[in-house]
Every structure is written in C-alpha cells, then in structure tokens.
Amino acid sequence: MAKICPRCGGKIGKLYKCNQCDGTFCPRCEAGMFSKKCPYCGNRARPIRI
Known part of the structure; x- marks a missing residue:
C-alpha cells in the first residue's frame, strides 16, 4: 500500500x-531540492527509510 507524503501529498511506496x-x-521532495538533502532543515545526512 502506498504511503502518503505529508509534504507534497504524493502517494509513493517509500518515505x-x-x-x-x-x-x-x-524521494520526489528530496529530488526537488537542488541536491540530496532534507527539504525541511537542509541536513545532508542519509535519511532513515520508513
């Protein structure tokens, strides 16, 4: 079952x-930023998959 992203509302299998x-x-929110980083705080550390 697809999870709903709280940031963009997209239904994507992984958050x-x-x-x-x-x-x-x-991943769509993350890719929307210029480089791979958290769209909220800008942290570049690898995020945890949930």
Missing part, C-alpha cells in the same frame, strides 16, 4: 525520515 529534524518526506 524517508530525516535523522536531524524528524521531518518525513518522499
């Missing part, structure tokens, strides 16, 4: 959680 600010986002 990531930032290990710094606990923001939840999908």
